[in-house]
Amino acid sequence: MALYSAGVEYGIHCLLYLADEKGNGREASVRALAELQGVPPELLAKVFTRLAKAGLVAATEGVRGGFRLARPADEITVLDIVRAIDGDKQIFECRGVRERCAIFGSDCPAPNWAVADPCAIHAVMLQAQQRMEEALAQQTVLDLVRRVARKAPPEFGEQVLRWMNDRHDGKVEIGPL
DSSP states (O other): OOSSOHHHHHHHHHHHHTBOTTOOBOOBOHHHHHHHHTOOHHHHHHHHHHHHHTTSEEEOOSTTOOEEESSOGGGOBHHHHHHHHHOSOOSOOOOOGGGGOGGGOSSSOOOHHHHSSOOHHHHHHHHHHHHHHHHHHHOBHHHHHHHHHHHSOHHHHHHHHHHHHHHHTTSSOOOOO
């Protein structure tokens, strides 16, 4: 089972379409982004509601309105996106196993040395959580946009831009959302 929801993956992909390699912003409708990725528009609408509430995207006005980044692409981290969509998830939940050790017996509580502070297992998991969050906080939307641009052939970016522009300019009917 994945730690983060599919909404996180879809949200990150969407935000990559809202910036170019120079960090310049673009706008797009949720419906066009959903169609581009083959994702239900209702799912992306929920994702964008959370992203907007977190101040990562802003709605644009008008008949052809959509969303744009609310902050520069180099100021939005992957951790910002994860927290906006899935909240502050912990990778580990301590079950208090050491408190129920048969050696301590069922009639008396476990000794303080056994239950004080996080146990060694929980401490390792807390450290892992911290390192994972630090890694996610070091990567921005702009970093990912540039990484994708280095990997994909130049014509791919042009094709995506043309495809999105066709929908934005009304050449392809996509309906509201």
